[in-house]
Amino acid sequence: MYDETPYQPPLRSRATRSFAARSKSSVRGFLFAHLRAQARPRQIIYESNLERRVLLTFLARRDLVDIWDQPTAIPFATPSGTLRHHTPDFLAFLETGLRLAIAVKPQASVERLRFRDELAQVRGAMSPAYADELLLITDADLNDADVRNAELLHIARQTVDLGAIQTIRTVLADLKGARTFAEVLEQSGLAERGWAALICALPDGTHIFFNRHGRFLHMAEIGG
Template identity: 50%
Template sequence: MKDDIFNGAGDQPPLPSRATRRIAKRSKYSSRGGIVVQLRGWARPRIVFFESKLEQRVLFLLLARGDLIDLWEQPPSIAYWDDEGRRRTHFFDFLIRLSSGRRVAIAVKPAKRASRIGFVRDLQCIRAAMTKDFADDLVLITDQDFTKAEALNAERYHEFSRSRNEMAFERLSDVVRSMSFPTSVGALAKFLDAGDQSFRTVFIAIYEGLLSVDRTMPIDTDTAVYLGVVR
């Protein structure tokens, strides 16, 4: 996927990206693009850009959080002194705000590259310079922090939730009261009997806490599903 914008917000035009840093020029390693996002803390949908496949995966994982209120890609830079006394600036990849009010600055890097360039040391210096006005904490997310299946599941949830069928979801809420768990996603979807909405509705319910599965593995019809909030 290169330099694409995916609009899932219907007829309402999205607001532009808030990124404060110019998107890097395309290279053979980049996978730039953007998606249209509607968060519950936003009055309008907005375009959110990513600059790599890893950033894209992390973005979908963040959007799948039930407590996400705000997300800002490439927020204003932080000025800091590195461990050799040189003045530098750093742009975080994402700045998020959670329903608790906590704000977290997120750096995204491949694990091998972060280790090779001493990025963890830089983050320690950045943490020392970061004020509470910007964020309460910072987190480094690498490709070792999640599985590809976990990111793909989150991407599918984002896709499915754009066309959520409320009637099917209400029926599922009733159906689970009369079923024995654990069962399979396919069996539950068949029992729901909502046509092509059945699998999508069960999938959405997994991310919204009605059901739970092992999200680190691909979610398909054979996946074991349990009743209750995901832990």
């Protein structure tokens, strides 16, 4: 049966600040993600590979409702009285209602530019109506395995097969002990259809954990 639903293009980025598409010093681009706050996928831009890695880890969070790339700038005064503006790289909205303004910067630049001092000034000037917290995330805060897993999940979500995902969920519901991907796929009978479905279904199960030292390799039941 063919899907006769009219095609709708992804929503455009909501970024309030644009930047040059090309740079000799950083990787710039965008990705598409279907967030709970929108009816269809939306373009999300990033200005560096580090921002991309941070974005992927947030998109993999089960409690993420929405994320705003390059949100409204926050005005703040420097110690000398000069008015400046800081634009967070992302503003994340969680299902608890918590709003997180996120600044992404390489650890070396944070130290060299004394960036924490600037963020302290921004944090002091930030309105409670804007965000609940202003977070600094550096490359030192990221786990390579978590980023790889988040990227794999993002890729799998691009080919949603609801029937396959439901089959995988049924298999996972009866999971006892540790199982490899291959064993779960064999039990599901889905063959190649099962890979993306299994990756998409994993975050739904609270009894599943990921191997932080590698890719999605093994699963185990927690608590019995």
